[in-house]
Amino acid sequence: MVEPRKGDVIDYRIDRGSGVPAYVQIVEQTERALRMGILQVGDKLPTAKEVVAATAVNPNTVLRAYRDMEQAGLVELRRGLGTFVTRSLARPGVEDDSPLRGEVADWVARARAAGLERADVLALVTAALDAYDNEHDGTTPGDRERKKEDA
Amino acid sequence: MTGPDASVALCARGLGFHYRRRGGRALQDCEFTVPGGRITALVGRNGAGKSTLLHLAGGLLRPGSGQLRVLGAVPGTSEARARVALLTQDKPLYPRFTVADTLLMGEKLNSSWDRTSAERIVREGDIPFHARIGELSPGRRTRVALALALGKRPELLLLDEPLADLDPVARGEIMAGLMAEAAERGINIVLSSHVLPELEEICDWVLVLQDGRIKLSEDVEALRQSHAVLVGAADQAGTLAGQHTVVQSRTSGRQLTSLIRQHGPLRGDWHVERPRLEDVLIGYLQPGEPGHCAPAERTEAVA
Numbered sequence: 001m002v003e004p005r006k007g008d009v010i011d012y013r014i015d016r017g018s019g020v021p022a023y024v025q026i027v028e029q030t031e032r033a034l035r036m037g038i039l040q041v042g043d044k045l046p047t048a049k050e051v052v053a054a055t056a057v058n059p060n061t062v063l064r065a066y067r068d069m070e071q072a073g074l075v076e077l078r079r080g081l082g083t084f085v086t087r088s089l090a091r092p093g094v095e096d097d098s099p100l101r102g103e104v105a106d107w108v109a110r111a112r113a114a115g116l117e118r119a120d121v122l123a124l125v126t127a128a129l130d131a132y133d134n135e136h137d138g139t140t141p142g143d144r145e146r147k148k149e150d151a
Numbered sequence: 152m153t154g155p156d157a158s159v160a161l162c163a164r165g166l167g168f169h170y171r172r173r174g175g176r177a178l179q180d181c182e183f184t185v186p187g188g189r190i191t192a193l194v195g196r197n198g199a200g201k202s203t204l205l206h207l208a209g210g211l212l213r214p215g216s217g218q219l220r221v222l223g224a225v226p227g228t229s230e231a232r233a234r235v236a237l238l239t240q241d242k243p244l245y246p247r248f249t250v251a252d253t254l255l256m257g258e259k260l261n262s263s264w265d266r267t268s269a270e271r272i273v274r275e276g277d278i279p280f281h282a283r284i285g286e287l288s289p290g291r292r293t294r295v296a297l298a299l300a301l302g303k304r305p306e307l308l309l310l311d312e313p314l315a316d317l318d319p320v321a322r323g324e325i326m327a328g329l330m331a332e333a334a335e336r337g338i339n340i341v342l343s344s345h346v347l348p349e350l351e352e353i354c355d356w357v358l359v360l361q362d363g364r365i366k367l368s369e370d371v372e373a374l375r376q377s378h379a380v381l382v383g384a385a386d387q388a389g390t391l392a393g394q395h396t397v398v399q400s401r402t403s404g405r406q407l408t409s410l411i412r413q414h415g416p417l418r419g420d421w422h423v424e425r426p427r428l429e430d431v432l433i434g435y436l437q438p439g440e441p442g443h444c445a446p447a448e449r450t451e452a453v454a
Binding site (some may be wrong): 014054057 | 335
């Protein structure tokens with residue numbers, strides 16, 4: 001049976017104290033859901049009204065996030081119908097049962113057993129990624145955009 | 152009829168007001184324009200003139216000098232009254248009326264009345280329709296007053312400290328309801344508040360009042376982009392003066408933390424952060440003029 005394509009596939013959570021603008025949080029959470037395969041091509045995102053009724057953020061914030069994602073080619077705004085996912089970010093290897101994910105889970109368990117804290121683990125992964133990318137100059141377009149935003 | 156400035160929510164030119172009995176000026180030389188479609192935070196310390204400004208916009212007071220327009224209309228005229236709703240802090244409701252009577256009154260007094268929305272707001276607060284207003288808790292009274300204001304289907308909603316009486320859960324619910332209303336019907340909202348963290352991600356325009364004068368009237372995102380929080384060695388303070396506007400500055404030991412409005416590139420070695428809206432607002436609400444660096448130097452001399 002086909003899953004219903006309703007607007008209730010993703011719930012946004014806005015952290016007001018983080019200093020990260022809410023529209024960036026919405027884009028990031030959508031991208032994460034796309035990477036994890038939680039959101040799929042054809043899914044309808046919640047309407048601006050649904051998002052603000054759940055999060056109490058300014059409606060323009062939601063519209064801005066959706067416009068940004070439309071420009072990035074991730075979603076399409078269909079007038080009167082809603083906002084729909086047009087591109088997936090899911091890559092082979094991130095599903096729950098993939099070998100890569102299993103290896104990372106094992107590695108994380110070893111790091112934890114060795115007494116590393118969350119920040120240590122993240123720092124290790126980031127350092128390894130940076131070292132690899134510097135050596136191979138292998139940043140993807142998505143990474144480059146994110147770095148520009150950070151700056 | 153809508154005026155030429157119908158796309159502008161609020162516009163003041165040389166606006167002034169003083170209360171005869173209290174003496175002193177409540178508002179002075181206020182000049183600002185709030186564009187349409189915005190959710191505006193009206194911020195200022197106690198006595199800065201927030202309530203006065205909202206009462207003027209709602210047509211409950213007349214300007215002493217200058218002019219104020221709401222949606223292009225003169226406040227208090229029948230054109231403005233039909234399109235603007237004001238919820239004041241004292242929430243004038245008849246204590247002997249029941250909730251149902253109060254909503255019925257709203258329906259009779261307003262040509263366009265949205266009974267569904269008004270009743271929904273009351274019902275979401277678990278308020279019995281047969282209860283008398285005088286017997287309700289302050290939070291519930293606020294909810295009924297808000298239902299009355301929104302049932303009117305205003306294009307501009309003016310709220311004076313709307314959440315002050317409400318518990319945290321009710322605050323979240325009311326705010327979410329207001330945002331949903333804004334999303335659905337694109338209404339303009341101006342709300343005054345002391346609770347700055349709550350304004351984060353709610354408001355996209357800010358009006359800051361200080362001692363009856365407008366200190367800021369600006370887009371929130373532009374405000375965050377143009378300001379920076381700098382942390383660095385205190386002996387670099389000199390690199391900021393002249394070029395940038397130092398809004399707030401604090402020295403502890405050898406470290407200087409400074410909120411600046413940035414003009415052009417930075418010189419010196421600074422750790423730079425984008426401020427939250429709250430950081431910017433607090434910077435402007437502190438006493439002392441921007442560009443004033445004396446407290447930092449004084450602290451350094453003592454240390």
